[in-house]
Amino acid sequence: MQTPAVDSVRIFDTTLRDGEQSPGASMNLEEKVQMAEVLAQLNVDVIECGFPASSEGDYAAVRAIADAVTGPTLAGLSRCRRDDIVRTELALRSARRSRAHIFLATSEIHRTYKLRMNRGEVLQCLREGLTLARDLFDEVEFSAEDAARTEPEFLAEAVYEAIEAGATVINIPDTVGYAVPYQFGSLIRYLKAKVPNIDKAVLSVHCHNDLGLAVANSLAAIEAGARQVECTINGIGERAGNCSLEELVMALKTRRDYYGLDTGINTQNLVYASTMLTRITGLAVPRNKAVVGLNAFAHEAGIHQHGVLMHPATYEIMRPEDVGRTGNRMVLGKHSGRHAFHYWMEERDIHCTEMQFEEAFNAFKRLCDQKKEPEEHELLAIVRDIVHTAAHTSPVLANYSLRGV
Ligand code: KIV
Ligand code: ZN
Numbered sequence: 001m002q003t004p005a006v007d008s009v010r011i012f013d014t015t016l017r018d019g020e021q022s023p024g025a026s027m028n029l030e031e032k033v034q035m036a037e038v039l040a041q042l043n044v045d046v047i048e049c050g051f052p053a054s055s056e057g058d059y060a061a062v063r064a065i066a067d068a069v070t071g072p073t074l075a076g077l078s079r080c081r082r083d084d085i086v087r088t089e090l091a092l093r094s095a096r097r098s099r100a101h102i103f104l105a106t107s108e109i110h111r112t113y114k115l116r117m118n119r120g121e122v123l124q125c126l127r128e129g130l131t132l133a134r135d136l137f138d139e140v141e142f143s144a145e146d147a148a149r150t151e152p153e154f155l156a157e158a159v160y161e162a163i164e165a166g167a168t169v170i171n172i173p174d175t176v177g178y179a180v181p182y183q184f185g186s187l188i189r190y191l192k193a194k195v196p197n198i199d200k201a202v203l204s205v206h207c208h209n210d211l212g213l214a215v216a217n218s219l220a221a222i223e224a225g226a227r228q229v230e231c232t233i234n235g236i237g238e239r240a241g242n243c244s245l246e247e248l249v250m251a252l253k254t255r256r257d258y259y260g261l262d263t264g265i266n267t268q269n270l271v272y273a274s275t276m277l278t279r280i281t282g283l284a285v286p287r288n289k290a291v292v293g294l295n296a297f298a299h300e301a302g303i304h305q306h307g308v309l310m311h312p313a314t315y316e317i318m319r320p321e322d323v324g325r326t327g328n329r330m331v332l333g334k335h336s337g338r339h340a341f342h343y344w345m346e347e348r349d350i351h352c353t354e355m356q357f358e359e360a361f362n363a364f365k366r367l368c369d370q371k372k373e374p375e376e377h378e379l380l381a382i383v384r385d386i387v388h389t390a391a392h393t394s395p396v397l398a399n400y401s402l403r404g405v
Pocket of ligand 1: 143206208
């Protein structure tokens with residue numbers, strides 16, 4: 001693993017665990033190994049490979065990833081129970097660097113209705129689990145499940161005990177996506193101020209997207225001092241999903257002027273990772289999804305197209321090649337203007353007189369009134385009918401004419 005420099009944010013990817021838990025996202029063993037390799041190429045710091053005690057299939061997949069994937073630290077999720085912890089250790093035994101990710105709920109509602117434990121019992125349970133784990137793994141992470149709804153003073157006590165027992169990463173999950181950015185950042189500040197041994201651990205966050213705030217909450221936590229973020233490719237995960245890796249990473253990169261923090265992510269691989277996940281799970285990404293959606297760098301409106309043709313930074317805050325997007329960004333549609341149509345023709349080496357251009361442009365606009373997104377062959381047909389001589393100069397058009405489509 002290439003550990004990023006000190007003031008950087010570690011990326012803990014949980015696509016294969018929290019992501020895979022979401023309906024429609026399940027993957028078989030081979031697919032999980034394939035996706036883990038994609039994540040390693042992306043250079044994430046930690047891959048959460050699965051939850052070995054949850055099923056035989058998950059156990060086998062975690063084992064297979066540990067055998068095959070080098071680079072990132074490999075983590076396995078575990079309840080705070082001896083059996084789970086031992087099973088996770090077995091699954092991760094061949095990992096170059098292993099991490100136990102042990103979770104136990106701390107909020108009153110979970111203590112009362114799910115765990116049926118009082119505060120003292122929760123503290124006792126986490127002490128025992130973490131003490132066992134610290135001798136079995138290279139690293140131990142503790143997650144206070146539903147931390148965002150936990151009484152802050154009890155959360156501080158649990159975090160203190162977890163670090164005393166051997167956790168070197170403390171994760172503060174917003175399990176149900178209830179937090180809002182300023183409040184969540186304040187919780188991280190509170191823990192940094194109140195927990196005496198907090199400097200012995202890296203603070204991490206794990207935000208769910210029920211209110212569409214997972215990325216915003218994670219960024220607020222980073223501003224407050226969190227240095228690990230748990231996220232998933234395309235933001236998949238339980239219910240509305242997790243913090244989207246590509247959005248978080250590109251927010252930090254694009255606004256480095258503001259955050260002053262790096263990640264070790266090879267951002268040019270982001271679109272590839274997103275596409276691979278879609279191919280494997282069948283879960284499509286909306287066209288307008290930030291960073292990796294098909295429209296993220298596409299321009300149809302005439303004024304925008306003109307601006308981007310003059311200088312991409314007029315309407316683009318990221319360079320498409322920085323996220324691995326290649327190809328044409330100009331979409332010809334009813335909002336497009338002459339500049340974009342001219343650019344489309346030039347790209348195909350189609351040259352014509354001014355009059356022919358006007359005629360072709362008007363025909364293109366008429367077509368757009370009938371059809372939202374004209375296809376390449378329809379555009380070529382218009383141009384062929386008007387710009388006869390151009391067929392000789394443009395290989396694209398000549399080829400098209402020869403096929404006689
Ligand atoms: O959402 C959550 O609280 C979790 C924990 C297991 C980290 O996924
Ligand atoms: Zn989660």
